[in-house]
Amino acid sequence: MTFVPRMESRIEGFSAIGNLKCQVWDGVVADLWDVSCGEKAEGYYVSPDPRLFVTLKVDGGGAFFVEGAKGELRRHDRAFSMAYIPAGVPIRGRVEGLSHIRHLDLHFDAATLTRRFGGSLDRDALRVSRFQFRDDKIAALAGLIAAECDSGQPMHDLYGEGLLNALFVSLFEIDRPNPARQRAPLSRHKLRLVTEYMEAHCLDKIRLADLSALTGLSETAVSHAFKAATGMAPHRWQMQARVARIQAMMTHEAASLGDIAEAAGFFDQAHLTRVFKSIVGVTPGAWKAAHHRQ
Incomplete structure (x- = not known):
């Protein structure tokens, strides 16, 4: 096609x-x-x-x-x-x-x-x-x-x-395939530094340069080492943390989804919905309805 x-x-x-x-x-x-x-x-x-x-x-x-x-x-x-x-x-x-x-x-x-x-x-x-x-x-x-x-x-x-x-x-910096090559993961200490920072700033724009400064590694190295340690890229981890924060806001706050989208740094409500569904599997409305039934 x-x-x-x-x-x-x-x-x-x-x-x-x-x-x-x-x-x-x-x-x-x-x-x-x-x-x-x-x-x-x-x-x-x-x-x-x-x-x-x-x-x-x-x-x-x-x-x-x-x-x-x-x-x-x-x-x-x-x-x-x-x-x-x-x-x-x-x-x-x-x-x-x-x-x-x-x-x-x-x-x-x-x-x-x-x-x-x-x-x-x-x-x-x-x-x-x-x-x-x-x-x-x-x-x-x-x-x-x-x-x-x-x-x-x-x-x-x-x-x-x-x-x-x-x-x-x-x-996309695509490397030649090399099955023998393995990326070294972040140490426990550096992984904790990075994840605590990303959790605290999950609603903000987090740059690889910020994570590089935390760990003393290059931007490329910290990205690969983070993925080797967690199984996902830093951006994906941050989106999961951001969606978790949004779920808490939807549970405990009376703000509209549009207001939450703005507070969480999304372009608009539709953008939030696309990201939320890609991570949770359902729309924010469906998730909230199911959560309230529990």
């Missing part, structure tokens, strides 16, 4: 220049957009599939701002500034002082990516948002993929899929 992106968007002040240029590969859709920007151009976007956004060209002296689910605002004002948005994470974008943006959107199917890379892909990495970052390898590959979209005569599919494979390897 051909993969079809299902992104919901509401935009104002953006106008496409010419027709959308698109290429489709196995489990990936690449969209190349040229967009003119009005004075107060803005948009809301959410998709059940992960995507990578890469600015290729910006005209004007301003910037494009991306706001993530926790209100984190990031400025994109240069070509090849990037944002990775996981499945189900809503974002808002707005423009100040730009007249034109050329950008590449890569929408991809997580199941196809898993099939392609197998156990070498850290599935938890797919759930971590990354706003306003730059990577020279990914930039070069994105430029070549955009050229394929722009070409009237694209090359063999294996060429495009090779570019995508290289891009995903860089984006």
Whole structure:
């Protein structure tokens, strides 16, 4: 079955220049957009599939701002500034002082990516948002993929899929399979430091840099060591702790689910519901009803 992106968007002040240029590969859709920007151009976007956004060209002296689910605002004002948005994470974008943006959107199917890379892909990495970052390898590959979209005569599919494979390897730091390699887990002392910190700050944005400072390990090392000790990535552990805190709030407080979503750092009530269901297995409403019957 051909993969079809299902992104919901509401935009104002953006106008496409010419027709959308698109290429489709196995489990990936690449969209190349040229967009003119009005004075107060803005948009809301959410998709059940992960995507990578890469600015290729910006005209004007301003910037494009991306706001993530926790209100984190990031400025994109240069070509090849990037944002990775996981499945189900809503974002808002707005423009100040730009007249034109050329950008590449890569929408991809997580199941196809898993099939392609197998156990070498850290599935938890797919759930971590990354706003306003730059990577020279990914930039070069994105430029070549955009050229394929722009070409009237694209090359063999294996060429495009090779570019995508290289891009995903860089984006998600996919290692060569090595069954003999084992990650050393965090020591009991460091694991206690990290989990107590994450429990205390589960409603806040926790960065790998924070955990790195606690343990004295690099960001990559602390992420792998935490997963080796607990069986899950730090972000997933934090989401479980956050949902547990939300369950306590729903049990002991009279606040509405919308108010709880805001207090817990979610973009909106729908975002909270998606995360809650992914961890608990049911919606907050269903959980609360079952809890009250007990």
